[in-house]
Amino acid sequence: MTILTADLVPSSRRFDRRWSIPVVLVAWWLVWRFGFGTHNLPNGGPTFIQDWFLRIRNAADAGRDSSPLFIYFFNPIAKTTGSVISSMMSLTTNLGWTGITGIASAISLWVAGWRHGLLTAVGFISFGVLGLEAESMQTLVQIIVAVFLSLLIGIPLGVWAGVSNGFSRVVTPVLDIMQILPTFAYLPLITLFFLIGPASGTIATMIYAIPPAIRLTAAGIREVSTATVEASESLGATKWQRLTDVQLPMAKRTIVLGVNQTMMAALSMITIAALIAAPGLGASVISALIKLDVGAAFNAGLAIVCMAIVFDRVTTAASVRTERASRAGGAASQRTRLLRYGAGIGLIALGVILPGINRSLATFPDRWVHGTRNPVNSVANWTQLHWYGATSWLTTTVTHWLIDPLQSLLSNTPWPVVVLGLALLAYFVGGLRPAIVTAGCLMGAILMGLWPSSMTTLASVLIGALFTMIIGIGFGVWLGRSRMADQLIRPILDAGQVMPPFVYLVPCLALFGATRFTGIVAALVYASPAVIKIVAEGIRSVPANTTESAISSGSNSWQTIVKVQLPMARGMLLVALNQGIIFVLAMVVVGGLVGAGGLGFDVVNGFAQSVFAGTGLAAGLAIVFLGIMLDRITQSAGRSRRTTD
Amino acid sequence: MRRMASLRAAALLACTGVLLAACAGTSNTAASTPATSSSAKPCGTVNIADNPWVGYEADVAVVSYLLKTKLGCTVNISKIDEQVSWQGFGTGQVDVILENWGHADLVTKYITTQKVAQDFGSQGNQGIIGWYVPAWMATKYPDITNWQNLNKYSSLFVTSESGGKGQLLDGDPSYVTNDAALITGLKLNYKVVVGGSEAALIKSLQTATQQTKALLFYFYEPQWALANLKVARVTLPPYTAGCDANPKSMACDYPPYPLNKVVRVAWANSGSPAVNLVQNFKWTNDDQNKVAEMIANENMTDDQAAQKWVDANPTVWKAWFAGTGLTP
Numbered sequence: 001m002t003i004l005t006a007d008l009v010p011s012s013r014r015f016d017r018r019w020s021i022p023v024v025l026v027a028w029w030l031v032w033r034f035g036f037g038t039h040n041l042p043n044g045g046p047t048f049i050q051d052w053f054l055r056i057r058n059a060a061d062a063g064r065d066s067s068p069l070f071i072y073f074f075n076p077i078a079k080t081t082g083s084v085i086s087s088m089m090s091l092t093t094n095l096g097w098t099g100i101t102g103i104a105s106a107i108s109l110w111v112a113g114w115r116h117g118l119l120t121a122v123g124f125i126s127f128g129v130l131g132l133e134a135e136s137m138q139t140l141v142q143i144i145v146a147v148f149l150s151l152l153i154g155i156p157l158g159v160w161a162g163v164s165n166g167f168s169r170v171v172t173p174v175l176d177i178m179q180i181l182p183t184f185a186y187l188p189l190i191t192l193f194f195l196i197g198p199a200s201g202t203i204a205t206m207i208y209a210i211p212p213a214i215r216l217t218a219a220g221i222r223e224v225s226t227a228t229v230e231a232s233e234s235l236g237a238t239k240w241q242r243l244t245d246v247q248l249p250m251a252k253r254t255i256v257l258g259v260n261q262t263m264m265a266a267l268s269m270i271t272i273a274a275l276i277a278a279p280g281l282g283a284s285v286i287s288a289l290i291k292l293d294v295g296a297a298f299n300a301g302l303a304i305v306c307m308a309i310v311f312d313r314v315t316t317a318a319s320v321r322t323e324r325a326s327r328a329g330g331a332a333s334q335r336t337r338l339l340r341y342g343a344g345i346g347l348i349a350l351g352v353i354l355p356g357i358n359r360s361l362a363t364f365p366d367r368w369v370h371g372t373r374n375p376v377n378s379v380a381n382w383t384q385l386h387w388y389g390a391t392s393w394l395t396t397t398v399t400h401w402l403i404d405p406l407q408s409l410l411s412n413t414p415w416p417v418v419v420l421g422l423a424l425l426a427y428f429v430g431g432l433r434p435a436i437v438t439a440g441c442l443m444g445a446i447l448m449g450l451w452p453s454s455m456t457t458l459a460s461v462l463i464g465a466l467f468t469m470i471i472g473i474g475f476g477v478w479l480g481r482s483r484m485a486d487q488l489i490r491p492i493l494d495a496g497q498v499m500p501p502f503v504y505l506v507p508c509l510a511l512f513g514a515t516r517f518t519g520i521v522a523a524l525v526y527a528s529p530a531v532i533k534i535v536a537e538g539i540r541s542v543p544a545n546t547t548e549s550a551i552s553s554g555s556n557s558w559q560t561i562v563k564v565q566l567p568m569a570r571g572m573l574l575v576a577l578n579q580g581i582i583f584v585l586a587m588v589v590v591g592g593l594v595g596a597g598g599l600g601f602d603v604v605n606g607f608a609q610s611v612f613a614g615t616g617l618a619a620g621l622a623i624v625f626l627g628i629m630l631d632r633i634t635q636s637a638g639r640s641r642r643t644t645d
Numbered sequence: 646m647r648r649m650a651s652l653r654a655a656a657l658l659a660c661t662g663v664l665l666a667a668c669a670g671t672s673n674t675a676a677s678t679p680a681t682s683s684s685a686k687p688c689g690t691v692n693i694a695d696n697p698w699v700g701y702e703a704d705v706a707v708v709s710y711l712l713k714t715k716l717g718c719t720v721n722i723s724k725i726d727e728q729v730s731w732q733g734f735g736t737g738q739v740d741v742i743l744e745n746w747g748h749a750d751l752v753t754k755y756i757t758t759q760k761v762a763q764d765f766g767s768q769g770n771q772g773i774i775g776w777y778v779p780a781w782m783a784t785k786y787p788d789i790t791n792w793q794n795l796n797k798y799s800s801l802f803v804t805s806e807s808g809g810k811g812q813l814l815d816g817d818p819s820y821v822t823n824d825a826a827l828i829t830g831l832k833l834n835y836k837v838v839v840g841g842s843e844a845a846l847i848k849s850l851q852t853a854t855q856q857t858k859a860l861l862f863y864f865y866e867p868q869w870a871l872a873n874l875k876v877a878r879v880t881l882p883p884y885t886a887g888c889d890a891n892p893k894s895m896a897c898d899y900p901p902y903p904l905n906k907v908v909r910v911a912w913a914n915s916g917s918p919a920v921n922l923v924q925n926f927k928w929t930n931d932d933q934n935k936v937a938e939m940i941a942n943e944n945m946t947d948d949q950a951a952q953k954w955v956d957a958n959p960t961v962w963k964a965w966f967a968g969t970g971l972t973p
Contacts, residue, residue: 062759191732195738196736196738289844290697290698290702290843292844292847293941395805396805400805509848510851514806514814515804515805592841595839601841604818608726608817608819
C-alpha cells in the first residue's frame, strides 16, 4: 500500500486504469492514518431487524400448537419425514450389514459397472472395519432420504428454471442465499418449525442440498443447443414433447452430475444435522469433539470420507456411462448386460440370505474391527508437543503483520469511506454493476446492525482467501505439471474436501490457540483442496505445444510457469479465487467456535442463546451479503478481463 | 439374563392388571401405594436431553442405565444444545433435562409463561464458575490467585488477540458469564477474548499446562478435564446478593449454582416410576467427575462407565428408587 508516493495521484482524466486501484488504496490508507476519529457506528448500527427476527422466532415458539401453519404444514412434513426415516432405519437393521452391502454393490454394479461395484463393497465394509457400522447406516438412511426428497423437488424446479428465464432470474438469488447462509444461523428456526431429531436434520440438509440439483438441471437444459431445439420445433413438436424427447434426454449427463453434487452437499451437512439430534456419524464426531478426542473424531470423519468417495465415484461413473450409452446407443452386448444383472441379483440374494441362515451374521464381526482412533491420537499429541513453538510464532507474526492492520483499516475508518472505497475498488475491477452490488451489500451489513463484526470477518476472509490462493497456486502448478503428483495428492484432496471441519477443529486449536488465525487455518484446510484442483485443471488446459515452444526457446521451468502457464490459465485462476473465497466464507461460523470472533461468533451465539437468536440470523444474512459482494466482484473480474483482452 | 427380563415383564404385566383393577375402584390409591409393593405403572418411554458437555453425559449415563436395567424403561437420548432442549418441553420431544445451569430467561419462558416445564429440584451438583490459572502459575507466582494482583501480571497474559492488554479467555457463548462487566467493575487491564466453544477452553488449558504458557480463563466445575489438568482459582471479591445487578459493571464473584433438574409437566404427571427416580436423582460433584472421567479419558462407553459406578456406589443410587415401587 505504501509503495506509491503521493504525486502519483493526478487529477488527469485519462490516467492509466492500472493505477486506479492503488490510488484508491492509498487514499483510503491516508484517511485511516490521519483518521477522522476511531468511533464508527456505535453499537454497530440499527438493531430493528435483529429485534424483528427475534419477535418472529418467539411468535413461532408460542404458536406451535395453535397456528394452522403448524398444524397443516410444518407438523405433517416433520411427521412424514420422520416416519419414513424410522421405517428405513429399521429396514437396514433387519437387512444387516451383509444385506446393505449386497444391495449397494449391486446398484453400483448396474449403474456404474464392475469396478465401481467392487469399490462400493469395499467402502461399505470399511464402515464396519472402522467400528461404525450402526452409525454409518443411520447416516446412510438420512442421506438417502434427504437426497431423494431434494431431487424430487429440485429436478422439476430445475427444469422450470431451464426453460423459463423469468423463473431463473427469480430463483438464482434465492439459491445464493440457501447456499451461503450458514446453517447455524437457521438451525434454531428449523428446530422451531420441525422440532428436533432425524426429520429436522434431513430438512436442514435439504435446504443446502436442493440448490445444486436445481442449478445443474437448469444448466443441463440450457446447454442443449438451440439448433437441436429449433429442429424439433420445426418438426412440429409441442413444448412438452420437446422437453421430454429432446431437452431432458440430452441434459441427462448434467442432471446426473447434479445428483452427484446434491449428494456431496448432503454429506457435508452430517455434523451440522447432528447438532439438532440427528443420529449417526455426525453425532459420533460431535461426541468426540466435546471430549477433545481427535482420534475418535477422525475415525468417524474417515467413515464419512469413505461414504462420500463411494457416492462420488459411482455417480460420476454413472454420468459418464449415461453419456456414452446415449451416444453409442446401447453398445454393451446383451450377454454382458445379462451377466451384470445376474451378478447383482446374486449379490443381493447372498447378502440378504446370510443373516437369515445365522442371525449372528447380521452384525459386523468384532474381530474385523480396526479403528484409527489410537494411532491418530498419538500422532496428534506428538505434533502438538513438538510443533507448538513454530505454530505459535506463526500465529503471532501473521496476526501482527496481516490480520491486525487489515482489520484496523476496515474497522477504524469511518464507514462511509469503507463503503466508498470498496465500491470504487469493485468498479475498477469489474465495472459499474459490481460496484453497485458492493455498496448495496455493505449497506445491508449496516442494516443488520453488525458493522464491526462484518469488518472483522471481511478481514479474515480476505486473508484466508489470499493464503488459499498461495497454497492453491503452489500445489496446483505442481499437480498440473506432474501426473504422478496428481495421482498421489488427489485422494488426499478428496478426503480433505469431505472431512467434516469439526474433526480438525481440535488439532487447529491445539496448534494455534483460540485466535482469529485459527479460524483462518481451519478455512484453509477446507478451501485449499478445491482451489488446488481448479488451478491444476487450469495449468493442464494450457495447450501442450505452447508450453513446449516456451521450453524449446530456452525458458527454464520457473520461467515457463510464471511467463506462460500461469498467465494462460488466468481465467481458471479467477475461478479458483472465486471458489476459494466462497469456501473460506463457508467456514466463518466454524471459525466462531475457535476464537475468530466476528460474524461467525454472532451466529454461534445466536444458536446457543435464544435471546440472541435475532442477532444470529442477522449475522447469517450479513455473511450472505459479504458472500454475494465478493462473488460478484471476482466473477466480474473474470468477465472484464476476458472482454478487454 | 433373558429369563430374568421375561420374568420381570410378566411381573410388571401382572402388577398392571392388579392396579388397573384397583384404579377402577378408588382413584387415589395408586399414588399412596407404599414403596415396598410392586411398581405403579410400566415405565414407558423417557426422552432425556443430552447437552454437549461430558459432565452432563455422565448424568445421562447413570440415570439412563438405571432406568433401562432396573425399571425396564425405553430411554431415548437426544444429543442437543441446552437452548434446543428447552424447546423440546413444548413439543414433547424432551421429558428431562438432568443438569440445568440457571437460565433465568428460559425458566420464565417455559416454566412461568408457557407452563410446559417444571423445576424438579436439585440434582446435587454444585456449579462453580470462576476465573482460573493453570496450577504451575500459582506455584511460580503465588500471589496471582488474588484478583488485586492481576494487573501486576497482565503483561504475562498478552496474546495476539488481546490488543496489548491481558487476555481473559471465555468459552462457549451459552454458558453464564459476567466477565466483561467484571473487568470494568474491578478496573482490570484485561480484555475478554471469546474462544467460542468449550473445546477452545479445554484445549487452551491443556496447551498452557503442557507448554507452561500463561493463561487466565473462565472455567467451571464439575468438569471432567480437571481430573488430569490441575488449576488454581483466582479469588474475586465475594458474592453478595444483588452485587451482580448492574450488567455493565460488577465487582464480585459468581454465585454458586445449585444445578437442578427440569422436566416436562405432562411427563411428570404420567405416573411412570421413572418420574420418581428422576426426582430423587442426586449426587455429588465427585460422583459426576468420576463417571465423566471414565467416559472421556478411559474410552468407556456410557453404559460401561455407568455400570462401573453403579457397582461401586450402591448406597447412593438405591435411595433414588424411593417411590418407584421397586426396591433394588
